[in-house]
Amino acid sequence: MPSDSSTLWFATSNRNKFHEAQSVLSRYGISLRHLRRQKTEIQSRSLTTIARFAAEKIAVKESRIVVVEDSGLFVEAIGGFPGPFSSYVLTTIGLSGMLRLIHGFRNRSAYFQAAIALSFPGSGSAMFTGYARGRISKKARGSQGFGYDPIFIRNGATRTFAEMGLEYKNRYSHRAVAFGKLARWCRARGIARSETTITTES
Numbered sequence: 001m002p003s004d005s006s007t008l009w010f011a012t013s014n015r016n017k018f019h020e021a022q023s024v025l026s027r028y029g030i031s032l033r034h035l036r037r038q039k040t041e042i043q044s045r046s047l048t049t050i051a052r053f054a055a056e057k058i059a060v061k062e063s064r065i066v067v068v069e070d071s072g073l074f075v076e077a078i079g080g081f082p083g084p085f086s087s088y089v090l091t092t093i094g095l096s097g098m099l100r101l102i103h104g105f106r107n108r109s110a111y112f113q114a115a116i117a118l119s120f121p122g123s124g125s126a127m128f129t130g131y132a133r134g135r136i137s138k139k140a141r142g143s144q145g146f147g148y149d150p151i152f153i154r155n156g157a158t159r160t161f162a163e164m165g166l167e168y169k170n171r172y173s174h175r176a177v178a179f180g181k182l183a184r185w186c187r188a189r190g191i192a193r194s195e196t197t198i199t200t201e202s
């Protein structure tokens with residue numbers, strides 16, 4: 001498909017991320033489609049660098065406007081770990097392992113960061129970031145959301161993201177903040193404005 005300015009393609013293997021992004025962008029009348037492609041994930045401490053590299057590669061290869069979002073959970077007591085290793089840590093030690101890692105620490109502060117690259121084929125990227133600040137719960141609680149949601153409590157809340165549900169998360173999460181910025185940027189430039197239904201490519 002040739003490049004056009006009416007469609008943004010979100011390259012992600014994570015359906016939950018896609019649906020959350022879609023929900024945020026639809027509030028702004030921006031259309032988003034799901035692109036299932038292998039991404040090149042470089043090693044870096046910076047989520048922004050990781051997202052930008054992957055998005056620019058796919059944008060050129062596919063001749064499409066591509067969105068890549070790299071997220072991570074940064075836990076203060078353990079020097080910001082797992083950060084860029086969040087995916088690996090979740091699949092290896094899981095939530096119970098994370099809770100064990102910080103067992104006994106009084107400081108349970110943590111934040112999520114989302115870094116989004118919006119890449120235009122051969123023309124670079126616009127970058128957007130969002131944060132959700134809070135703390136790690138003592139136990140995993142709740143069944144909604146995904147990933148670290150059962151152990152993350154946003155500042156000002158008493159329940160985890162997984163207990164609060166999608167509507168809350170889509171208002172206050174790191175992803176909601178970052179995609180809100182992307183949406184306003186696109187609207188100001190007339191990119192991907194649409195009232196049409198969002199679809200998924202298989």
Ligand code: ITT
Pocket residue numbers: 011012013014017069070071072073086087088090145146147148149173175
């Ligand atoms: P893609 O890279 O294919 O988009 P991913 O699931 O690997 O999908 P990330 O690298 O952005 O996505 O996420 C790193 C880890 O952090 C991964 O284990 C996610 O489950 C988790 N994570 C990301 N966003 C999250 C959120 O909003 N709530 C809870 N966990 C999240």
